Structure formats: structure tokens, C-alpha cells
Amino acid sequence: MMTVDPNTPLDCGHPPTPQTKGSITTGRATDPDTGKTMCFLCAEEDERQRFATAERYSAYLTKQRPNVITTWTGAVLAKVTSYTLSPKRYTPTGGHYQTEYVRAEAPDGSRWHGQGRADDDLIHLRRSKSGR
Numbered sequence: 001m002m003t004v005d006p007n008t009p010l011d012c013g014h015p016p017t018p019q020t021k022g023s024i025t026t027g028r029a030t031d032p033d034t035g036k037t038m039c040f041l042c043a044e045e046d047e048r049q050r051f052a053t054a055e056r057y058s059a060y061l062t063k064q065r066p067n068v069i070t071t072w073t074g075a076v077l078a079k080v081t082s083y084t085l086s087p088k089r090y091t092p093t094g095g096h097y098q099t100e101y102v103r104a105e106a107p108d109g110s111r112w113h114g115q116g117r118a119d120d121d122l123i124h125l126r127r128s129k130s131g132r
């Protein structure tokens with residue numbers, strides 16, 4: 001079986017980002033388009049650049065940091081400016097869920113709106129046409 005040396009540089013030229021003990025992440029990110037591996041800092045820079053030009057973007061909104069939209073590595077992409085939770089909706093199987101609606105503003109001044117399920121961390125954003 002092949003093992004990967006944790007100190008082997010990634011495709012971005014840096015070693016994997018050191019992780020705190022007990023973390024489930026590996027310290028490396030993989031570009032979904034090219035398959036290249038990157039350390040977290042490079043991945044964040046990459047995500048920020050994509051976000052700056054994207055019309056739609058899926059990012060994270062967690063209970064621990066309800067005021068910011070982040071990348072999966074935890075880098076802040078935008079500040080939440082409004083947050084609304086829908087009434088509970090029941091599913092045919094007896095479960096229920098709530099939808100969360102957010103508005104957010106990025107550091108470059110662009111405005112976004114998005115929605116996601118309240119019980120998971122993913123939020124799907126769209127750039128607001130009327131922005132600025």
C-alpha cells in the first residue's frame with residue numbers, strides 16, 4: 001500500500017497545512033477542475049478569486065459563525081447582512097426542515113443573496129443584480 005508523506009509539497013509548492021489534533025481535515029485541498037492539490041492558504045486565495053467573478057457560488061454558513069459566509073476551509077468570503085428562517089415545513093415522511101435565506105456583502109462591495117437548509121452548513125448564493 002502506498003502511503004503519502006505528510007510533508008510532501010503539494011502542487012502549489014507548499015506543504016499541507018498543519019491541522020490541529022483531532023481535526024478531520026487533511027490540510028490539503030483539491031481543485032475540482034484540475035485535480036491539483038493545494039494547501040489551505042492557496043485554496044482560500046483560489047476560492048476568493050472564483051467568488052469575485054462568480055454569479056453563483058456555494059459556500060458555508062455554520063452555527064458557530066452565523067455572521068459570515070465562509071469557504072469550507074473557514075476563510076471569510078462575505079458578511080451576512082440579513083438572515084431569515086422560514087417556518088417549519090414537514091416532509092411526507094414525517095420529518096421537517098427549515099429554509100434559511102441570507103443576504104451578504106463581500107469585501108469588494110458586491111451583494112449576494114442565497115438560501116440553504118437550516119440543518120446543514122451549505123448555502124447557495126447568487127450575485128444580486130441590483131448590487132452596489
Ligand SMILES: [Zn+2]
Nearest residue numbers: 012014039042
Ligand atoms: Zn500553497
